[in-house]
Amino acid sequence: MAKADINIPGGMRDFSPEEMAKRNYIFQTIENVFRRYGFEQIETPSMENLSVLTGKYGEEGDRLIYKILNSGDYLKDIEHLGDLEAKQLTPKISDKALRFDLTVPLARYVVMNRNEISFPFKRYQIQPVWRADRPQKGRFREFYQCDVDVIGSNSLLNEVELLQILSESFEEFKIQNSKLKINHRKILMGLAETIGAADKLTDLTVALDKLDKIGADKFHEELYKRGLSEEAIIKLDSIIPMDDTEVDLATITEKLKDSESGNQGITEISGILQHCQNLGLSTVEFDVKLARGLDYYTGCIMEASVSDSDIGSIAGGGRYDDLTGVFGLPEVSGVGVSFGVERIYEILESKGLFPDSLQATAKLLFTNFGDETEGFVLESLQKLRAAGINSLLYSDSAKLQKQFKYADKKGIPYVIVAGPEEKESGKLTFKNMNDGSQENLTIEEIIKKLE
Amino acid sequence: MAKADINIPGGMRDFSPEEMAKRNYIFQTIENVFRRYGFEQIETPSMENLSVLTGKYGEEGDRLIYKILNSGDYLKDIEHLGDLEAKQLTPKISDKALRFDLTVPLARYVVMNRNEISFPFKRYQIQPVWRADRPQKGRFREFYQCDVDVIGSNSLLNEVELLQILSESFEEFKIQNSKLKINHRKILMGLAETIGAADKLTDLTVALDKLDKIGADKFHEELYKRGLSEEAIIKLDSIIPMDDTEVDLATITEKLKDSESGNQGITEISGILQHCQNLGLSTVEFDVKLARGLDYYTGCIMEASVSDSDIGSIAGGGRYDDLTGVFGLPEVSGVGVSFGVERIYEILESKGLFPDSLQATAKLLFTNFGDETEGFVLESLQKLRAAGINSLLYSDSAKLQKQFKYADKKGIPYVIVAGPEEKESGKLTFKNMNDGSQENLTIEEIIKKLE
Numbered sequence: 001m002a003k004a005d006i007n008i009p010g011g012m013r014d015f016s017p018e019e020m021a022k023r024n025y026i027f028q029t030i031e032n033v034f035r036r037y038g039f040e041q042i043e044t045p046s047m048e049n050l051s052v053l054t055g056k057y058g059e060e061g062d063r064l065i066y067k068i069l070n071s072g073d074y075l076k077d078i079e080h081l082g083d084l085e086a087k088q089l090t091p092k093i094s095d096k097a098l099r100f101d102l103t104v105p106l107a108r109y110v111v112m113n114r115n116e117i118s119f120p121f122k123r124y125q126i127q128p129v130w131r132a133d134r135p136q137k138g139r140f141r142e143f144y145q146c147d148v149d150v151i152g153s154n155s156l157l158n159e160v161e162l163l164q165i166l167s168e169s170f171e172e173f174k175i176q177n178s179k180l181k182i183n184h185r186k187i188l189m190g191l192a193e194t195i196g197a198a199d200k201l202t203d204l205t206v207a208l209d210k211l212d213k214i215g216a217d218k219f220h221e222e223l224y225k226r227g228l229s230e231e232a233i234i235k236l237d238s239i240i241p242m243d244d245t246e247v248d249l250a251t252i253t254e255k256l257k258d259s260e261s262g263n264q265g266i267t268e269i270s271g272i273l274q275h276c277q278n279l280g281l282s283t284v285e286f287d288v289k290l291a292r293g294l295d296y297y298t299g300c301i302m303e304a305s306v307s308d309s310d311i312g313s314i315a316g317g318g319r320y321d322d323l324t325g326v327f328g329l330p331e332v333s334g335v336g337v338s339f340g341v342e343r344i345y346e347i348l349e350s351k352g353l354f355p356d357s358l359q360a361t362a363k364l365l366f367t368n369f370g371d372e373t374e375g376f377v378l379e380s381l382q383k384l385r386a387a388g389i390n391s392l393l394y395s396d397s398a399k400l401q402k403q404f405k406y407a408d409k410k411g412i413p414y415v416i417v418a419g420p421e422e423k424e425s426g427k428l429t430f431k432n433m434n435d436g437s438q439e440n441l442t443i444e445e446i447i448k449k450l451e
Numbered sequence: 452m453a454k455a456d457i458n459i460p461g462g463m464r465d466f467s468p469e470e471m472a473k474r475n476y477i478f479q480t481i482e483n484v485f486r487r488y489g490f491e492q493i494e495t496p497s498m499e500n501l502s503v504l505t506g507k508y509g510e511e512g513d514r515l516i517y518k519i520l521n522s523g524d525y526l527k528d529i530e531h532l533g534d535l536e537a538k539q540l541t542p543k544i545s546d547k548a549l550r551f552d553l554t555v556p557l558a559r560y561v562v563m564n565r566n567e568i569s570f571p572f573k574r575y576q577i578q579p580v581w582r583a584d585r586p587q588k589g590r591f592r593e594f595y596q597c598d599v600d601v602i603g604s605n606s607l608l609n610e611v612e613l614l615q616i617l618s619e620s621f622e623e624f625k626i627q628n629s630k631l632k633i634n635h636r637k638i639l640m641g642l643a644e645t646i647g648a649a650d651k652l653t654d655l656t657v658a659l660d661k662l663d664k665i666g667a668d669k670f671h672e673e674l675y676k677r678g679l680s681e682e683a684i685i686k687l688d689s690i691i692p693m694d695d696t697e698v699d700l701a702t703i704t705e706k707l708k709d710s711e712s713g714n715q716g717i718t719e720i721s722g723i724l725q726h727c728q729n730l731g732l733s734t735v736e737f738d739v740k741l742a743r744g745l746d747y748y749t750g751c752i753m754e755a756s757v758s759d760s761d762i763g764s765i766a767g768g769g770r771y772d773d774l775t776g777v778f779g780l781p782e783v784s785g786v787g788v789s790f791g792v793e794r795i796y797e798i799l800e801s802k803g804l805f806p807d808s809l810q811a812t813a814k815l816l817f818t819n820f821g822d823e824t825e826g827f828v829l830e831s832l833q834k835l836r837a838a839g840i841n842s843l844l845y846s847d848s849a850k851l852q853k854q855f856k857y858a859d860k861k862g863i864p865y866v867i868v869a870g871p872e873e874k875e876s877g878k879l880t881f882k883n884m885n886d887g888s889q890e891n892l893t894i895e896e897i898i899k900k901l902e
Contacts, residue, residue: 006503006559006562006563006778006779007500007563008495008496008498008499008500008559008563009496009498009499009500009546009547012496012497012498013496014493014494014495014496014560014563014564015493015494015495016493016564016567017491017492017493017574020491020492020493020494021491021492024492035812035841036836036839036840036841036842037836037841037842037843037844038812038813038816038841038842038843038844039812040468040471040472040811040812040861041468041471041472041475041812042465042466042467042468042471043465043466043471044459044465044466045459045460045463045464045465045593046463046497046549046579046581046593047459047460047463047581047592047593048459048460049458049459049460052457063522063523064522066519066520066522067519067520068517068518068519068520068549069517069518069519069520069541069544069545071514071515071517071583072514072537073536073537074537075535075536075537075540076537080533081532081533081535082531082532082533082534083533084526084532085524085526086523086524086525086526086527089526090520093520094520095460096460098497098519108457108459109465111457112457112458112459112465113465113467116467118857118860118861120845120846120847122843122846123468128497130497130498132522141498142496142497142498150846153846153847154847155819155846155847155848157819157825157828157829157844157846158846160829161844161846164833275825275826275829278826278829278830279829279830279833327457328457360491361486361489361490361491361492362489365489368606368608374608374726375726375729378608378611378726378729378730379729379730382615382730385487385488388487389487390486390487390488390489391487391488391489392488392489392573393488393489393608393612394571395571395573395601395604395606395608395609395612396571396604396605396606397606406569409569410491410569
């Protein structure tokens, strides 16, 4: 086979040991926080029935779902094959597809297992998802999502705990300048009502979501194109100034006082903010311009970003009142957030925040001098490992220099040299790769040193 | 949407929190052993180019590979669509496929990254694979593989370390009666040569691999069908008696003394067994009847099973001398084993070997009495979690009985009751769910008790 064939599909990635160590650090840190809050893990299969996924992500989303070709003679029962277009053929030759996110599978899981689940169901899920998107910098076709949700509880304490989870995670990562913005879809509804555009909530939301990227002029244009009157847009501007003035909750409360939705949203946000203040969550702040793109949010929405980075949001979520309705189980409220682990990776990398200790699995490399000392080496290694010390054997007999280079390249902090002399004396050469110092020690002394 | 739609594809599985806790226990236990031996983790993408996978698993294997339908208007450039059969159409509408095992992706990874990798490359990989097989009890279409391999080293110390890894893993699982059988493909070659069937090594291997299942008569029949002469079969019987007599290495050494391959294999196996004996690996034994199905093994082969279980092999592997040759990088030797995590799960489940501590993520449930105590509850929880105690809040205000039932169902060992009285006194009711006892303690006293 020609070497040119050896590649992986675009937008897909291999992860080297170094990358895996960093990725695992991210997952484990977040997972530990989830577990500290008593959340439990589930997994769903990579494939769902196509009918479960179709229609849940909009028309564009449907196009980006990876479909699995049916097995066997999948053309057997298809008539007039030559007349079909791809769109018509797809549902005839594919009945399964790859997971597009973790939210729809969660809804499907809850509905399927509603009799076994104890509600409130506090679950987390960390699995890859697949999207047939155009690959570009920072955008992959296979990437992990890391979701935490509470299903079947209306309590705002869930929102508070999710904000705590976000805040604690970023603290554990030692990310400075993280910000947690919150808003409420009912405040946005109140805004729409107050400017006389109650029927344009979705348009207002979609446009607001782009505001940061497109700027005030294009934002106004977008609103106008979406059917908001000039009068409404001017009113909106008087409530949310387009300069950098911060609009505080008191101001919004006053301006939306005639909207019932607005009042409800403000009451909820106030309660959440009060709890956050009592708990010392200093990074949480209200932002009336926060909109979040997704259509299914109905209550509080939240988003995390890092103020001295242009990477955008690194986590986000909110409350959705009817996620399971589409699968025949209405009136189950949920609230959740999703961590953007790929972006968190970039932040930690660019700010040098990955711990040094991640570098190598092995704490030491045991060198190899060939047949004569093999038995001695294996027995010494057995003692090291029994003491819980991760120890790597250089499998082949090779020049010592080559073996040292191997340890160095892998970032292994210690090397043990045990040739025939060391075997005889029982004193091994124990070298510290960081400062180059070396000592002659028995294996028991080495274990004591490393424990 | 009708409820009837809500299902997952056949052969696929959801994993509940209880199942996830057990699965994670298996993965973590094995992974800890891998890491103790200094192995490093990699991951490869779920999708490979179809050309990388096709032809590597035999004709039957090719059929079982899940193909991904190309995105967009995938029929655009296809002429005479109406005349095509599925077999001809597939390569035109699918250029990617799902990972079928972890071995071929490893070979592809090694070839692609050969300039960055420090050899010997000791890596492990734990990821799902997909096979469009007929689902049945214990056979799934999506399942995890858990592989550990050494690439680029001819040393038999690798075989010894892999046997140690197998043995230690089963010890950590507390699986009694595990057995590790080893044999050598060159001994099987010696056998074939000695009975005058040197050209029938593969046939002998395939038949031997089935011997346990099909019995002596059908084994002989199979050999005959595959072209071995009656004389060869009689000779074979004289070397490997079909009754339960164990054939020890000394006997085989004597019988194969005229075969060079046989002698090589015996020398290697003897060296490995000697090391195992010195290291106290009492479960490792030579078995000339061990064959392993896969074609690519060329050296030592090994297999683990549990003698008081009929579940079959729970791990297996061996040495392969030319895995990367097919991708243009010849003469790179590898050796590895794969753990059958699904079968290990069944063993641990049926023997009651999962630790009790796996049951719940949360160590305690904090009950909820509604608005008045919310702030107090959140602050108390903050202290518990800061002390590293996984604590679950019952999100809603509900009848106490319902909240206790929730804790009970989840197997949470402690419940804290903190209503208005407890808030006032600062003494919380701390209930042990196992023995029903309860005490009145401050939050600090509870933390001290649980730490």
